[in-house]
Amino acid sequence: MRCVIARYPFELTKSGVVASMKGVAPELVTDASVTIGRRRYPVKQVGQVITRQDRRDFTSGEVVRAMACLGFTCHDRPAAAPPEVPAALQAASALQAASALLGGVASPGV
Numbered sequence: 829m830r831c832v833i834a835r836y837p838f839e840l841t842k843s844g845v846v847a848s849m850k851g852v853a854p855e856l857v858t859d860a861s862v863t864i865g866r867r868r869y870p871v872k873q874v875g876q877v878i879t880r881q882d883r884r885d886f887t888s889g890e891v892v893r894a895m896a897c898l899g900f901t902c903h904d905r906p907a908a909a910p911p912e913v914p915a916a917l918q919a920a921s922a923l924q925a926a927s928a929l930l931g932g933v934a935s936p937g938v
Contacts, residue, residue, distance in 0.1 A: 831894040833879050834886035840878065842898045848878050860888045863901040871895070871902070 831838050846864060854869045861868050872883045875891035892902045 829894075829897060831897065833875060833890045833894060834881055836879070836881075838879060838894075840894060840898060842900070845874070845878055845895070845898060845900070849874065852877055857903075857906060859905050860892055861903045861906075862892070862895045863903070868903070 829840055831840050849864045849867075849869065852869075852873075854867050855873050857868055857870050860871045862871050862874055863869075864874065871888045871891040874895065875881070875886050875888070876883050879886065896902050
């Protein structure tokens with residue numbers, strides 16, 4: 829299938845993309861991503877591998893459009909994970925939690 833990415837035409841096939849990404853370790857997904865095989869890759873990483881261009885030369889939307897047309901599953905930005913609360917602070921009272929965050933130890937009788 830003919831796809832235009834960063835103003836350059838590419839003849840891409842699903843099997844060609846799978847072959848290009850074989851052996852490539854997926855980077856941490858922080859934005860849009862695409863599932864290739866059983867792995868989930870950032871679209872900018874996929875675009876860089878299949879076009880051999882710098883990531884600044886194309887948009888993630890161009891790669892998402894091309895991958896969707898080839899039949900790959902594309903994903904939006906992952907939802908932000910809530911901040912982790914240390915286990916010691918989960919069961920503590922508000923006074924104890926505030927004291928622990930400030931570096932002191934609150935006595936339970938206060």
